[in-house]
Amino acid sequence: MFSNKAHKFRPYLFLLPGLIIVACLVGYGLFSAIVESLSTPENEGDFYYYIELWQNNTFLQALGISIWVAAVSTVISILVGLYLTRTMVRLFRKDHWKFLAWLPMLIPHFVAAYLVFLLFSPSGWVSSMFYQLGWIGSIGEFPVMVNDPFYLGVIFTYIWKEIPFVILMLLPVYQEMDLRYEDVSRTLGGSKWTVFKTVEFPWVWPVSIEVFLILFVFILGAFEVPALLGVTYPKMLPVLAYDWFYQAAWVNRPLAQAMMVCLSIVSLFAAILILTFSRRWRKKWTVRREEI
Amino acid sequence: MNENRKRVLLQGLFLLLFAIMFVIPIFFMFAKSISFGWQWPNLSPSGIDIRAWEVAFRDPRIYQSLINTVVIGGAVVIFNFLIATPAAYSLSRYEFKGKTMIESLLILPILVPVLAVAMGLHIPMIRLGLTDNLSGVILIHLLPTLPYAIRVLKAGFDRLNNDWEEQGAVLGARRATVFWTVIIPLMAPSIRSAALLVFVISLSQYVLTAIIGGGRVSTLPMIYYPFFSSADEAVIASFTVMFALLPVLFLILFETVCRSYLKILKKP
Amino acid sequence: MKVENLAISYNGMTVFSDLNVELEKGKIMSLVGPSGCGKTTFLRCISGLTSPTSGTIQLNGCDITKTKPEERPVVLMFQQPLLFPHMTILQNVTYGLKYGKRKLKKKEREEKGLAILEKVDLGSHGERYPHQLSGGQQQRVALARALIVNPDLLLLDEPFSSLDPSLRSSIRLWVKDFLKNEGVTALFVTHDREEAMIIGDEIAVMKDGSFQQTGAPEEVYQNPKSSTVAEMFSEGVHFEESFLPANQLTIRPVSNLKVSDTETIRAVIQYKVYKYGHSFYHLHVPSLKQNVVVSSSQLFNDGDHVDLTYLRSSVQPFHNEQSTIYFTDKARQSR
Numbered sequence: 001m002f003s004n005k006a007h008k009f010r011p012y013l014f015l016l017p018g019l020i021i022v023a024c025l026v027g028y029g030l031f032s033a034i035v036e037s038l039s040t041p042e043n044e045g046d047f048y049y050y051i052e053l054w055q056n057n058t059f060l061q062a063l064g065i066s067i068w069v070a071a072v073s074t075v076i077s078i079l080v081g082l083y084l085t086r087t088m089v090r091l092f093r094k095d096h097w098k099f100l101a102w103l104p105m106l107i108p109h110f111v112a113a114y115l116v117f118l119l120f121s122p123s124g125w126v127s128s129m130f131y132q133l134g135w136i137g138s139i140g141e142f143p144v145m146v147n148d149p150f151y152l153g154v155i156f157t158y159i160w161k162e163i164p165f166v167i168l169m170l171l172p173v174y175q176e177m178d179l180r181y182e183d184v185s186r187t188l189g190g191s192k193w194t195v196f197k198t199v200e201f202p203w204v205w206p207v208s209i210e211v212f213l214i215l216f217v218f219i220l221g222a223f224e225v226p227a228l229l230g231v232t233y234p235k236m237l238p239v240l241a242y243d244w245f246y247q248a249a250w251v252n253r254p255l256a257q258a259m260m261v262c263l264s265i266v267s268l269f270a271a272i273l274i275l276t277f278s279r280r281w282r283k284k285w286t287v288r289r290e291e292i
Numbered sequence: 293m294n295e296n297r298k299r300v301l302l303q304g305l306f307l308l309l310f311a312i313m314f315v316i317p318i319f320f321m322f323a324k325s326i327s328f329g330w331q332w333p334n335l336s337p338s339g340i341d342i343r344a345w346e347v348a349f350r351d352p353r354i355y356q357s358l359i360n361t362v363v364i365g366g367a368v369v370i371f372n373f374l375i376a377t378p379a380a381y382s383l384s385r386y387e388f389k390g391k392t393m394i395e396s397l398l399i400l401p402i403l404v405p406v407l408a409v410a411m412g413l414h415i416p417m418i419r420l421g422l423t424d425n426l427s428g429v430i431l432i433h434l435l436p437t438l439p440y441a442i443r444v445l446k447a448g449f450d451r452l453n454n455d456w457e458e459q460g461a462v463l464g465a466r467r468a469t470v471f472w473t474v475i476i477p478l479m480a481p482s483i484r485s486a487a488l489l490v491f492v493i494s495l496s497q498y499v500l501t502a503i504i505g506g507g508r509v510s511t512l513p514m515i516y517y518p519f520f521s522s523a524d525e526a527v528i529a530s531f532t533v534m535f536a537l538l539p540v541l542f543l544i545l546f547e548t549v550c551r552s553y554l555k556i557l558k559k560p
Numbered sequence: 561m562k563v564e565n566l567a568i569s570y571n572g573m574t575v576f577s578d579l580n581v582e583l584e585k586g587k588i589m590s591l592v593g594p595s596g597c598g599k600t601t602f603l604r605c606i607s608g609l610t611s612p613t614s615g616t617i618q619l620n621g622c623d624i625t626k627t628k629p630e631e632r633p634v635v636l637m638f639q640q641p642l643l644f645p646h647m648t649i650l651q652n653v654t655y656g657l658k659y660g661k662r663k664l665k666k667k668e669r670e671e672k673g674l675a676i677l678e679k680v681d682l683g684s685h686g687e688r689y690p691h692q693l694s695g696g697q698q699q700r701v702a703l704a705r706a707l708i709v710n711p712d713l714l715l716l717d718e719p720f721s722s723l724d725p726s727l728r729s730s731i732r733l734w735v736k737d738f739l740k741n742e743g744v745t746a747l748f749v750t751h752d753r754e755e756a757m758i759i760g761d762e763i764a765v766m767k768d769g770s771f772q773q774t775g776a777p778e779e780v781y782q783n784p785k786s787s788t789v790a791e792m793f794s795e796g797v798h799f800e801e802s803f804l805p806a807n808q809l810t811i812r813p814v815s816n817l818k819v820s821d822t823e824t825i826r827a828v829i830q831y832k833v834y835k836y837g838h839s840f841y842h843l844h845v846p847s848l849k850q851n852v853v854v855s856s857s858q859l860f861n862d863g864d865h866v867d868l869t870y871l872r873s874s875v876q877p878f879h880n881e882q883s884t885i886y887f888t889d890k891a892r893q894s895r
Contacts (some may be wrong), residue, residue: 014382017375018398018438020356026349031439033412088306090299104314106488106539108496110513114520114532115317118324123332125320131333140334160313171548172447194307221405223499223518224513228520239409242499245411271403275396455642458609461629462636464660464709472657476648558651 030264037257049258059259061234069151069226069236070219073158074212080159081166082208085169086200088167088176098171104164113157113228120153121146146229151236162215169211170204177203206278213274217267221260237263318536325529344526348534351359353461356536357510361495362509364426365542368433368494369487375434376441376486384449410503417504424508432504433497437490444489448482473557480550484543491542495535512538512548566615568601575601576769578672579615583762588739588746588865590760590777592753592793597771600747605717606747609638619712633712637719641698643690649701650686653677656709680738696727703735707742714739714746720755732758753793757781765789786878797825797845797852797868801877807830808874810865811856813839827852829864843868 005245040048040274053059119125127142136142146153177200235243241259244252324330325344327337348354383395401409414423424427432462456478460470476483498513505514512535519528567577576598583589593599604610606617608629616625624632635656643652654673657664664672676682680700682693690698699719706714719735720728736759738745748759756763757777764774765788773780773789782805784790790798796806814826827843830851834840838855843866845852852868860866 008388011382011388014378015398018379018392018442021375021438022398022400025413025432026404028416029409029412030404031412031415035409036412036415054399058453083307087302091303091306100310102485106492107318108492108513108535110496110498110516111532111535114528118321118525118529119317125335128333128335132335206438217403217405221407223407224496227498227517238405238499241407241411245503257411260405260411262410264404267404271396276504279392288369400640455638455640456644458629458636459638459642460655460659462607462632462634463656463705464630464635465631465655465664466659469659473655474644477644554646558647 021164027057030261033257033261033264035210039252039263049254050262051227053258053262056255058234058240062237062240065151065234065235066171069154069158070216073155073162073219074215076155077159077162077166077215078208078212081163082170082204084163085167085174089171092167092171093175093189096255101164101167101171104161105168109157109161109222109224110228112161113153116153116157116160117146117229118242120156147231149231149234150225151230154226154236157225157229158219165215166211170207173203173207174200202281206282209274209278215272220263301465321529321536322533325526325533326524330525341526344524344530347524347527348530353510353515354372354512357512357515360426360509361468361511361513361538364430364433364501364509365491365494365538367426368437369490370442371430371434372486372490373483376438376445378444380445380449384446385454398442401435402439407499409435410500414503423504424506426509429501429505429509432500433494435500436497437493440489440493442488444486445479445482448486450483452478458558473542477554477557484546487546488539488543492539495538562618563606564616564618565610566602566605566617568605568610568612574769579771581764581771581774583745583747585620585745588736588744588748588759589762589764589774590756591747591749591764591766592756593751593766594792595751597766599735599766599895600717601747602766603636603717603747606713607690607715608632609636618691620842633710634715635706635709635711635713636715637702637706637717639718639721641690641695641702641722643701643705645690647689648686649682649688649693650674650677652690652701653686653705653708655705658711661707668740670710676708677701680704693750695723696731699723704739707744713743714744716746717749718750720750728755729790735759750810763793765793767792783876784878795847795853797850799848799875802871802875806852806854808870809852809854809868810870811843811854811858811860812869814865816865819869821872823872824867824869827866827868829860829862829866833861834862 014198037049038047042048042234044223045051048084085092088097092101121127122139122144124146127139130136130142131139144154221238223238223242226239227242230236230239238261242258244259247253323337326340326342328339328341328343330337370391379398383391417423417428417432422431452475455476457467457470460474461467465473496513498510498517501509501511501514505511507514512531516531516535517529519531522528562582564580566579567574575804579602579656581589584777587836591602599611601850605612608624608627612625612661616623618624619633624634644655645647647655650670650673651658656667657669657672674686677686680703682697682700682704684774685697685701686695690701693701699722700858713891722836723731732755739759748756750756750759760777762774763777763780765772765780767788772792773785780789781794784794784803787800787803790796790803794803794805796804796809798804823847827845827846830842830844832839832841839857840855841860842848843852843854845868854868
């Protein structure tokens with residue numbers, strides 16, 4: 001239907017506004033961030049702020065804690081999300097069940113952060129309950145789980161918010177996957193694990209790794225939750241960058257820019273790597289499916 | 293029989309888990325906002341009080357930010373549709389050179405930290421006069437929302453068979469007419485999901501609004517953050533409930549618009 | 561309708577080439593062929609949904625090859641009814657009058673819609689929604705929706721294939737009568753031989769992207785022009801250069817008796833069915849690797865070896881060794 005020559009440019013025309021917005025905002029934003037970060041004070045060499053950044057202990061601590069939070073929250077969310085999707089896939093076929101998975105998506109991240117605070121802070125409800133049960137004797141005995149140096153509160157929040165996201169991303173994959181393959185494999189005598197490995201994994205793997213990437217990058221760069229539930233030292237990267245960005249007289253701005261540029265470059269690199277991989281995987285497996 | 297019972301059990305377990313994880317906390321928050329003297333280590337409040345809501349609604353800043361939030365959210369949703377619908381349609385219906393590349397480019401904003409982009413754009417946008425006002429904030433909110441809007445709408449178009457468009461065409465309706473009278477109504481579920489998602493993402497932005505709005509554009513998150521460190525828990529709770537209610541109100545409004553669109557469609 | 565030298569290739573693969581066909585106004589042509597022979601693509605070409613690589617399509621003397629699908633006076637009915645689920649039946653039926661080229665006022669539109677719904681025996685269902693109707697009713701609504709715009713040509717792409725068999729046989733007769741009463745020119749695609757014969761005034765047999773033979777059902781059935789057509793459309797056995805209709809065959813017990821003017825072939829009885837008050841034997845002819853059904857009042861058992869005898873004069877040689885199209889000669893003459 002679209003073989004007509006007049007239509008040749010139509011798809012590009014349709015994509016143009018989106019591409020312009022993305023290219024202008026992302027492209028120009030990163031470009032000017034790079035330009036600012038490459039500025040050098042007098043009497044200093046090139047890449048001054050980058051060298052400065054990687055020798056800065058505050059930054060290194062922030063990097064460590066950010067990677068810890070992002071990795072732990074992402075891995076747990078994906079594992080739990082995957083498990084729930086697997087067991088519930090037949091259920092989620094019905095719209096009202098899918099709606100349930102949708103509901104938590106409607107809650108902003110900082111609202112989730114507040115809920116975690118209300119429940120798990122030393123003066124929170126869980127602490128009260130422990131006291132009533134006689135498990136703790138005073139407020140001070142409740143373990144610090146919010147605004148704590150290990151960022152447990154932040155991790156809780158992210159897990160709570162991202163599990164529904166993982167489910168909604170994986171659900172189409174499971175719905176597309178012909179569940180009869182599973183039955184076939186099982187009637188042929190495959191164990192549950194073999195079934196997972198041979199039937200589901202090839203479908204789920206590329207999407208899971210994409211979801212991992214999206215969540216990991218998001219958590220590394222998101223300011224909202226750690227700003228509420230974090231501690232002053234070590235800060236997570238975005239909070240630190242924001243601080244430096246607005247510090248008196250903007251002196252630390254190039255440093256903040258340099259930090260975010262590094263983060264962007266790593267994210268982009270990971271994205272290219274993972275997307276190419278997952279595409280290749282997907283192609284390989286769709287070909288195999290067709291052979292079957 | 294056994295399978296069936298297992299399934300029922302599983303459903304029940306899932307519902308219970310869902311309730312514990314998501315429903316109870318929200319009710320808990322609501323209770324907190326209308327409670328009085330709910331201090332550690334009490335498990336329930338000692339009385340009911342709507343003082344917090346009065347405080348919240350008497351504050352003129354809150355009123356203004358509420359309006360700002362809704363205006364920005366609404367505008368972001370509209371712009372997202374204007375940009376994402378043709379893009380998603382194109383990605384779903386056409387085969388062309390560079391499609392994979394373009395598709396990857398369009399999800400770039402969620403693969404790069406938005407903070408980096410916003411900080412980089414700060415000075416250029418000051419020069420363009422796009423800071424400290426609504427238009428700049430709306431523009432920057434497109435960044436974290438557009439990839440999701442395109443993704444959801446593309447999935448919607450993918451699900452919809454091309455036959456519908458062809459059926460409309462052979463009956464003599466022009467392509468644009470078919471799009472508005474058949475495709476859009478059939479796409480309603482996807483459109484609803486996209487709108488809601490975009491609205492919520494826009495509603496959740498603090499740092500983008502703070503940088504580009506420069507503190508002049510006050511949205512609800514802008515006053516929520518300072519409030520968070522204040523001691524008045526009931527007020528924060530009432531505030532939080534407001535955040536949870538806004539998407540619901542938006543959904544109701546959106547449904548009304550959808551319904552009236554269908555009604556108009558049915559009129560001559 | 562007239563199609564000349566129509567060809568389409570896709571990614572270097574030829575779907576069909578050099579199709580020539582003509583159809584008189586008010587006639588219905590059935591297009592029979594196995595799946596994947598290009599018949600659906602042919603319909604899409606005529607409706608304008610796919611553009612041909614070369615060739616022309618004419619309708620009432622006008623060249624419509626380059627006309628957009630929405631501007632062609634041609635309506636295509638798909639395999640599925642594809643009723644718009646968010647509209648009532650009446651709104652579905654009047655869709656073409658509301659948004660199409662010939663727009664009508666609301667009142668006229670609804671009058672016409674109700675009138676045509678009455679004709680398809682669904683007069684009282686106008687306010688219902690598609691999901692409240694059965695499959696057969698939905699297909700009838702789709703037919704009404706297609707015919708309300710008075711198309712010069714109606715294309716039907718296996719419209720009954722989604723219905724169950726019992727419904728199918730009743731609705732196809734109904735559709736045939738309906739189309740005839742309305743005087744619609746139609747092109748009907750099917751893979752079912754019986755269906756093609758019931759609906760079509762003419763039959764076009766298609767295989768591997770070309771028309772093997774066109775003509776009246778009886779003619780194609782009785783006088784296939786090639787072994788391909790014989791195999792696909794006729795009943796009987798075919799030799800390399802000739803065809804032998806099944807009704808010319810007689811089953812006899814095996815014997816070496818030779819009668820002048822007759823020939824004999826060996827066959828094995830596979831099974832027997834009773835139909836229309838007669839008994840029919842399904843036979844396998846090992847020497848030709850073909851199956852044939854022959855009626856006989858004599859009694860044989862499954863697995864019996866028998867002789868099939870026929871008069872030498874009843875063998876019909878194929879007229880052309882190559883499968884040329886019936887209408888090409890006519891087209892040449894008119895030029």
